[in-house]
Amino acid sequence: MNEIRLLSIHAGYQEDQLCASLYTENLEIARKTYSAISYPWGSPDDPRRICMIDHTQVYVSINAYNILSELRQNEIAILVWIDCLCINQEDKEEKPSQLHHMFDIYQSAMKTFIYLGKSDASSDTAMTYAAGEDLYQYMPELLNEIQY
Numbered sequence: 001m002n003e004i005r006l007l008s009i010h011a012g013y014q015e016d017q018l019c020a021s022l023y024t025e026n027l028e029i030a031r032k033t034y035s036a037i038s039y040p041w042g043s044p045d046d047p048r049r050i051c052m053i054d055h056t057q058v059y060v061s062i063n064a065y066n067i068l069s070e071l072r073q074n075e076i077a078i079l080v081w082i083d084c085l086c087i088n089q090e091d092k093e094e095k096p097s098q099l100h101h102m103f104d105i106y107q108s109a110m111k112t113f114i115y116l117g118k119s120d121a122s123s124d125t126a127m128t129y130a131a132g133e134d135l136y137q138y139m140p141e142l143l144n145e146i147q148y
Contacts, residue, residue: 002028003024003025004025005025005087006022006023006079006080006081006086007053007081007082008077008079009071009073009080010077011072011074011075013074018050018051019051019052019053020051020054031108032110034109035071035111035112036106037067037081037113039067039115040063041061041084042061046063048065051064063115063117064084066115066117067082067113068080083098
C-alpha cells in the first residue's frame with residue numbers, strides 16, 4: 001500500500017456548508033502533513049448530515065460531520081484522514097487493504113484526534129478533573145513506556 005486518500009476540509013465559518021475535496025497521495029510523501037481522526041461511527045440509524053465532497057453531496061454520520069465541522073478552520077483548509085470518506089467503503093478490494101494498513105496511516109499522521117462526541121457539562125467536568133490529576137499515581141507502568 002503506497003497510496004491513501006486525504007480529505008482537504010475547505011476553510012469556512014460555522015454557518016457555512018461543510019465542503020471538502022478528496023485526493024490521493026503516496027503515504028510516504030503525505031507523512032506528517034495530515035491529521036488522522038478516530039471516532040465512533042454510531043448506529044446506521046443515526047441521523048446523517050450533508051458534506052459537499054468535490055461538489056457532490058455525501059451523507060456522513062452525525063459524529064463524522066461534527067468532528068469535521070469542529071476541525072474546520074475559518075481561513076485555511078486543513079488536511080485529514082477519516083476512514084468513512086478516505087476509504088471507499090463500497091470497494092471490496094480497497095477496504096480490506098486500507099484497513100490492514102491503518103496502523104501505518106495513524107503512525108504517519110502529524111497528530112490524531114480522538115472524538116467521542118459533542119461535549120456537555122459532564123464531559124467538560126470530567127476533562128477538567130482528569131487534567132488536574134497526577135497520572136503517574138495511577139499509571140506508572142504505562143507512563144514509563146511513553147518516550148517524550
